[in-house]
Amino acid sequence: MSLRIVVCVKYVPDATGDRHFAEDLTVDRDDVDGLLSELDEYAVEQALQIAEERQRAGDDAEITVLTVGPEDAKDALRKALSMGADKAVHVEDEDLHGTDALGTSLVLARAIEKTGYDLVVCGMASTDGTMGVLAAMLAERLGVPQVSLLSEVSVEDGTVTGRRDGDTATEQLQARLPAVVSVTDQSGEARYPSFKGIMAAKKKPVASWDLSDLDIEAEDVGLEGAWTAVEGATERPARTAGTIVKDEGEGGKQLAAFLAERKFI
Amino acid sequence: MAEVLVFVDHVDGAVRKPTLELLTLARRIGEPVAVSLGSGAENTAPALAEHGAVRVLTAEAPEFADYLVVPKVDAVQAAFEAVSPSAVLFPSSAEGKEIAARLAVRIGSGIITDAVDLEAGEEGPVATQSVFAAAFTTRSRVSRGTPVITVKPNSAAVEAAPAAGAVEALEVSFSEKATGTKVVARTPRESTGRPDLTEAAIVVSGGRGVGGAENFPVVEALADSLGAAVGASRAAVDAGWYPHTNQVGQTGKTVSPQLYIAAGISGAIQHRAGMQTSKTIVAVNKDAEAPIFDLVDYGVVGDLFEVVPQLTEEVKTRKG
Ligand SMILES: Cc1cc2nc3c(=O)[nH]c(=O)nc-3n(C[C@H](O)[C@H](O)[C@H](O)COP(=O)(O)OP(=O)(O)OC[C@H]3O[C@@H](n4cnc5c(N)ncnc54)[C@H](O)[C@@H]3O)c2cc1C
Numbered sequence: 226m227s228l229r230i231v232v233c234v235k236y237v238p239d240a241t242g243d244r245h246f247a248e249d250l251t252v253d254r255d256d257v258d259g260l261l262s263e264l265d266e267y268a269v270e271q272a273l274q275i276a277e278e279r280q281r282a283g284d285d286a287e288i289t290v291l292t293v294g295p296e297d298a299k300d301a302l303r304k305a306l307s308m309g310a311d312k313a314v315h316v317e318d319e320d321l322h323g324t325d326a327l328g329t330s331l332v333l334a335r336a337i338e339k340t341g342y343d344l345v346v347c348g349m350a351s352t353d354g355t356m357g358v359l360a361a362m363l364a365e366r367l368g369v370p371q372v373s374l375l376s377e378v379s380v381e382d383g384t385v386t387g388r389r390d391g392d393t394a395t396e397q398l399q400a401r402l403p404a405v406v407s408v409t410d411q412s413g414e415a416r417y418p419s420f421k422g423i424m425a426a427k428k429k430p431v432a433s434w435d436l437s438d439l440d441i442e443a444e445d446v447g448l449e450g451a452w453t454a455v456e457g458a459t460e461r462p463a464r465t466a467g468t469i470v471k472d473e474g475e476g477g478k479q480l481a482a483f484l485a486e487r488k489f490i
Numbered sequence: 491m492a493e494v495l496v497f498v499d500h501v502d503g504a505v506r507k508p509t510l511e512l513l514t515l516a517r518r519i520g521e522p523v524a525v526s527l528g529s530g531a532e533n534t535a536p537a538l539a540e541h542g543a544v545r546v547l548t549a550e551a552p553e554f555a556d557y558l559v560v561p562k563v564d565a566v567q568a569a570f571e572a573v574s575p576s577a578v579l580f581p582s583s584a585e586g587k588e589i590a591a592r593l594a595v596r597i598g599s600g601i602i603t604d605a606v607d608l609e610a611g612e613e614g615p616v617a618t619q620s621v622f623a624a625a626f627t628t629r630s631r632v633s634r635g636t637p638v639i640t641v642k643p644n645s646a647a648v649e650a651a652p653a654a655g656a657v658e659a660l661e662v663s664f665s666e667k668a669t670g671t672k673v674v675a676r677t678p679r680e681s682t683g684r685p686d687l688t689e690a691a692i693v694v695s696g697g698r699g700v701g702g703a704e705n706f707p708v709v710e711a712l713a714d715s716l717g718a719a720v721g722a723s724r725a726a727v728d729a730g731w732y733p734h735t736n737q738v739g740q741t742g743k744t745v746s747p748q749l750y751i752a753a754g755i756s757g758a759i760q761h762r763a764g765m766q767t768s769k770t771i772v773a774v775n776k777d778a779e780a781p782i783f784d785l786v787d788y789g790v791v792g793d794l795f796e797v798v799p800q801l802t803e804e805v806k807t808r809k810g
């Protein structure tokens with residue numbers, strides 16, 4: 226039986242660009258380039274490896290990439306498709322503007338249920354909100370096991386296993402499918418799309434769903450429906466220029482004098 | 491005064507510092523009631539009482555160690571229902587955030603993660619977050635439900651404030667889902683004897699400029715002379731020169747020490763995300779154009795293999 230994998234990918238403003246907030250205190254996406262969150266590339270890569278492993282064993286797997294985001298978020302889906310995913314789902318609706326984590330998890334969970342799944346793969350965190358909570362929220366909403374923050378993952382005989390490197394210990398985890406997993410940037414470099422992959426991606430199906438397709442009321446998402454409210458955002462003042470010296474043999478001693486002056490020694 | 495639930499992060503009864511900071515913040519918005527789970531839970535009570543916990547709810551059960559996250563969610567939910575708190579606070583550890591996330595879904599409440607400060611506000615607690623690699627500071631609150639907030643380490647100074655800390659057993663009945671994810675093996679991390687990275691007052695980090703695992707002792711020697719923790723950039727970690735657990739940055743640890751010393755680190759945005767809020771920043775880099783110099787209070791343009799050992803010697807001499 227085909228293993229149905231859904232990978233959640235987020236379209237985010239480029240971290241190396243000048244990220245800032247719009248007047249309504251949501252992320253201003255207008256003048257910063259967007260891209261597939263780099264940490265979600267690791268999720269796509271692990272899904273591809275799980276699918277390839279399965280195909281080698283003479284079995285089948287199908288990978289759907291899923292995003293909730295504005296029109297441009299299609300770029301993130303294209304990138305994932307060109308890496309090798311089979312099809313894509315884009316949830317897009319004007320009423321989604323300003324949705325917070327709880328709302329996002331509701332939309333993703335409904336879309337995942339509608340798609341059908343055996344395994345959901347997320348990144349460890351987005352590179353903009355960086356909350357690192359969505360995988361746990363999805364597992365809670367879907368009522369399936371959470372196997373999160375894995376630096377190694379594999380699927381065999383309806384069981385997912387993985388290694389979680391925590392603060393105080395390394396854990397080996399195991400759960401029955403269906404399950405939600407998230408993978409860290411230690412899970413293995415993501416592949417670059419090949420030319421063939423990029424061409425093939427253009428022909429792969431991208432479904433577009435709005436809130437009504439998912440039976441979600443507008444008042445449960447978006448800025449109005451948000452469970453959290455941002456009251457203010459201020460740019461951090463630029464640091465005052467520090468002292469910079471060139472080492473001409475005494476650099477270490479000069480630095481020591483500075484540290485002593487600041488009472489660190 | 492309203493009660494505030496505080497989730498306790500501890501290792502076999504030894505309370506970790508971020509939890510004590512959390513108690514300090516909790517006292518600004520109400521009376522802290524601590525929830526302490528797993529092996530050694532009762533032993534956390536004296537430390538929690540000393541830092542302001544009026545009550546300590548404890549539960550011990552093998553489920554907490556044998557299965558991932560969900561048993562603790564069940565327990566915190568039980569505490570939530572027993573106490574009806576005005577807010578629930580967690581340390582921003584990986585586990586803390588995941589328990590908080592699932593609790594928020596269950597009780598239908600908004601969640602704010604990685605707060606760096608917390609104040610009482612007219613419509614409930616207001617959390618400060620440091621976002622976009624610390625380029626912006628936002629102030630947010632939970633507008634629906636009971637605020638669920640996770641707080642980063644080093645967000646408040648630990649203050650003693652003795653309170654009753656009465657220990658009460660928490661009744662927990664585990665949900666069917668509690669045993670969904672089995673922990674089949676656990677290998678505790680070996681202690682290096684150096685301070686914990688996220689808690690240390692001084693951090694010395696090495697990057698690609700260190701050039702190899704065999705050179706990291708140069709960084710470690712400086713750290714030891716200052717009583718500091720050792721950090722590393724992702725480039726150094728990916729090259730296998732230093733353990734991943736020591737990585738500082740967006741996908742590593744966020745540190746906010748009194749002093750951060752970066753040796754052979756260029757200062758990429760993702761590294762800055764993890765150290766930009768350090769009080770004093772110092773860098774040694776042979777490239778005068780390295781972006782890290784935009785952040786520093788003091789920078790030395792030079793070869794780290796010359797500068798760092800000289801600094802280490804000087805620190806030792808000055809410390810006598
Ligand atoms: C600076 C900033 C701070 C924020 N703070 C808060 C806050 O405190 N509370 C709050 O409720 N909301 C907050 N938000 C909004 C929040 O980022 C979004 O609702 C979001 O999509 C979920 O959080 P995250 O991106 O941090 O997800 P994370 O939990 O960090 O993401 C983990 C994984 O979930 C998946 N995922 C996340 N979003 C999507 C998506 N849209 N489509 C597909 N897959 C996705 C990806 O696999 C991703 O790797 C904040 C946003 C920003 C930009």
Ligand SMILES: Cc1cc2nc3c(=O)[nH]c(=O)nc-3n(C[C@H](O)[C@H](O)[C@H](O)COP(=O)(O)OP(=O)(O)OC[C@H]3O[C@@H](n4cnc5c(N)ncnc54)[C@H](O)[C@@H]3O)c2cc1C
Nearest residue numbers: 697698699723724725739740741754756760761776777794
């Ligand atoms: C999604 C994502 C997440 C990431 N997360 C992190 C993260 O958490 N942490 C992190 O650090 N990075 C992270 N990165 C990687 C980051 O973008 C940089 O690649 C990385 O920080 C570079 O490490 P570095 O400064 O050690 O190396 P480089 O950028 O190569 O810099 C090395 C520096 O050493 C200097 N140097 C060389 N030799 C000497 C010498 N003898 N003496 C003095 N100076 C010398 C050089 O001049 C140079 O400036 C992430 C990237 C992505 C895409």
